[in-house]
Amino acid sequence: MTHYPKAAKYPDLVHIYSQCSGPGALRAAEFVADKIALSPAMTVLDIGIFRGIQTCFLAKEYGCEVIAIDPWVDNFDSEGDGKPYVDHLRRNARQWGVENAVTGIQAGVPHVPFMDNTFDAAYSTTALEMIRGFDGNDAYITALDSILRVLKPGALFGMAEPMHQGFPPPADLAPLVSEGELSFDKFVVSPEETVECFLQAGFEVCEAGHAEDARDWWVEFSQYDWECRRNPEGDRHMIEVDAGRWLSFGYVIARKPTGSAT
Numbered sequence: 001m002t003h004y005p006k007a008a009k010y011p012d013l014v015h016i017y018s019q020c021s022g023p024g025a026l027r028a029a030e031f032v033a034d035k036i037a038l039s040p041a042m043t044v045l046d047i048g049i050f051r052g053i054q055t056c057f058l059a060k061e062y063g064c065e066v067i068a069i070d071p072w073v074d075n076f077d078s079e080g081d082g083k084p085y086v087d088h089l090r091r092n093a094r095q096w097g098v099e100n101a102v103t104g105i106q107a108g109v110p111h112v113p114f115m116d117n118t119f120d121a122a123y124s125t126t127a128l129e130m131i132r133g134f135d136g137n138d139a140y141i142t143a144l145d146s147i148l149r150v151l152k153p154g155a156l157f158g159m160a161e162p163m164h165q166g167f168p169p170p171a172d173l174a175p176l177v178s179e180g181e182l183s184f185d186k187f188v189v190s191p192e193e194t195v196e197c198f199l200q201a202g203f204e205v206c207e208a209g210h211a212e213d214a215r216d217w218w219v220e221f222s223q224y225d226w227e228c229r230r231n232p233e234g235d236r237h238m239i240e241v242d243a244g245r246w247l248s249f250g251y252v253i254a255r256k257p258t259g260s261a262t
Ligand SMILES: C[S@@+](CC[C@H](N)C(=O)[O-])C[C@H]1O[C@@H](n2cnc3c(N)ncnc32)[C@H](O)[C@@H]1O
Pocket: 019, 020, 021, 022, 025, 047, 048, 049, 050, 051, 052, 053, 054, 069, 070, 071, 072, 073, 085, 107, 108, 109, 110, 124, 125, 126, 127, 128, 130, 131
């Protein structure tokens, strides 16, 4: 298993998973942040943040300025207060001592409220797959296009999200991921299919694949995520039955072409 020294500084996984909503939590954040080489001089766009603890982690551990967008209000669990997720980001930013380096704006892709060519990098984990699941693949590409627009030419976008291995789910898993109007398999595709979306949006793809610790991150998620603990027959059961055969956590590292001004 890969060692993530920055994430290892924050071992309270009960707390981390109460403020973060995705497999791998801060380890996934470090995985992506390292791949896009975040550094103190950079202004970074974070897309889809839940309660913003990954945003705070990027600002604290990499020293960059982070502008975070999220359109939704928080009705997730008993801590959900019906207020925008960006309000929770501000609370966490004060606790992490990064309130001067973090800005939260209630907005979402594709309606990104920034000028063209603004950001030195973009980052997103476990967020954009929702757009595919709710609104379809064309909406996913439109969302990528809106991120491309606000990146400076040559800037990197690091994205990681639930994906699958590129083949149909095994027969015993299929009923658990394929049933219902908003079934899990409508949200996830393979890294190869995701790369195709990035290319269609106009990105150059530098690297893509499966995070090597994906299975471990899903097991951790099944143990700590609020919904998995509340309803063990839901996603937790699906993750157990999968046993690492089909479900993955994939990533794409992509660049805005240097010749592109918008
Ligand atoms: C599962 S959470 C993960 C957030 C965070 N990266 C983490 O791992 O904790 C996904 C987030 O995406 C946000 N989201 C949904 N639609 C979005 C959109 N169109 N643009 C940006 N964020 C969106 C949701 O409000 C939610 O907070």
